[in-house]
Amino acid sequence: MNPAVPEIPGDSPLKAAQAPAEQAAVTPAVAPWPNPLAHLQIPFRAVDYEVKGYHLEVTVAPGEVVAVATQLDKEGLALDTITGVDWMAEGQMEVVYDYFHLAKPLRVVVRTRIPRDKPEIDTISGVFPGANWHERETHDFFGIKFLGHPDLTPFLLPEDATYHPLRKDFVA
């Protein structure tokens, strides 16, 4: 082998050159209590992970989602996904933001509700650039306008789509 190119570390087959410390840093599967985000000024509710599949949830006012995203970003959480739920009977749209921690078993759900006849909310793509596509998709499916979003053109729907298929009153 060319001596200018370093050996692939580790023994065969393909043993990883991984720092053992990093492997140990992952906490085993216990509930992350006491609440690791208790110092934030966000009123989280603890959720039974075994039933729900996430650890913390909070319902915030529509104007607070960017501030919450900024705080969770500082805590080192990653953006899982953004989606909507159409509560037509109540005249509301729910926007759901999922976050997860990269080392701890910690999943956080942030919810907010906006009026169905004026579905507008600020974008968090300035905090998490990955939110860009999730918000575009949510705009496609629900018609929720993310204010300040760089490009809300249809993402998965055809480029001339004027409909929002996941609205409960949508008829194909």
Added chain:
Amino acid sequence: MTEKADFLTGDVAAGQPPRETFVLNLGPQHPATHGVLRVKMTMDGEYIVRAEPVCGYIHRMQEKMGENRTYAQFLPNTSRIDYLSAMTYTHAFVGAVERAAKIPVPPRAEYIRVITSELNRISSHLVWWGAFLLDLGGFTPLLYAFDDREKILDLLEAITGARLTYCYYRFGGLCNDVDDSFIKGTREFVAHMRPRLKMYRGLVTENIIFRKRLEGIGPISQEMCRKYGATGPVIRGSGVSYDVRRVEPYSAYPEFDFEIPTFPGGDSMARYLVRMEEMVQSLRIIEQALDKLPAGPVMADKVPRVLKLPAGDYCYAVEAARGRFAVRIVSDNKEIPYRVKLRTPSLSNLSLFEEASKGMLLPDALALMGSLDLVIPDIDR
């Protein structure tokens, strides 16, 4: 230096604004994009100024389909999202329903789920390995990969009846038990695959031309992975030991001894090495599960024929071959879900492509794209 030669060195690569650009359409029908992904590339000579993926060419509105059929009727759809890891995807959906309806799964069923999911992971990585090397100009590895993958498909076909879009898991267990020939065949496959992976290392991984194409190409930082929600081999190739099987353990995974392969490089080579090592770890898990396979039923007693989940929302995340796949079911206590959200890893992994490919040479960007291991129906759903 002449004006032309200066142009060819790439203003963007030199940190200068481009003087002349053109738009190059890659796909939606292109051998390097594996399916119908289109990338609108603004080029400065050979250098990429902006690469904008255009998605949705095979959008099927799976989430709407989830809202107008029962849980059992929607289950086969979940194996058609990422067709290369159908087992893990159906696992997430049955897991979410079992969690909500509090259906206990017998241990034997959980063990067989782990065995079949890990076999599926190896077959998925083998397709990636063959196709990735095809992108880089090596044809032969594809034939080796598909030869080995065929053995997995034969094993799974015998117990599930399908070769690709398995629907083997049921709410509360499995549709049928495995037989002795499957167990014997899987042991033979594990014994067969270990030396093959060693051979792959000698054949490809240590190949100097191959390594020069990948080392240092397409670096993705930990921070970029976090900001875009990239998971799976992409984040583990950036040195973060994030794996749903370890962080949020599900099924029988806590009972097995395996490592989470992590490489700190962040380049395409690191992502390659993660997947190659993951196949070794999957073989380890399969072997342990076969050794410890408990006897007993593979289906829970008294699973209601008509499933109505209590009102509320339920999530279940699994580690698919491409990363974190999560299902969210919102129920209003009816037979039909109120909302089904499918969080797919390929979408998040591709979303960082625009930022990561800035200023790269086009052939290098294709190496980066291949190292992300994209499955387009997984993005488009």
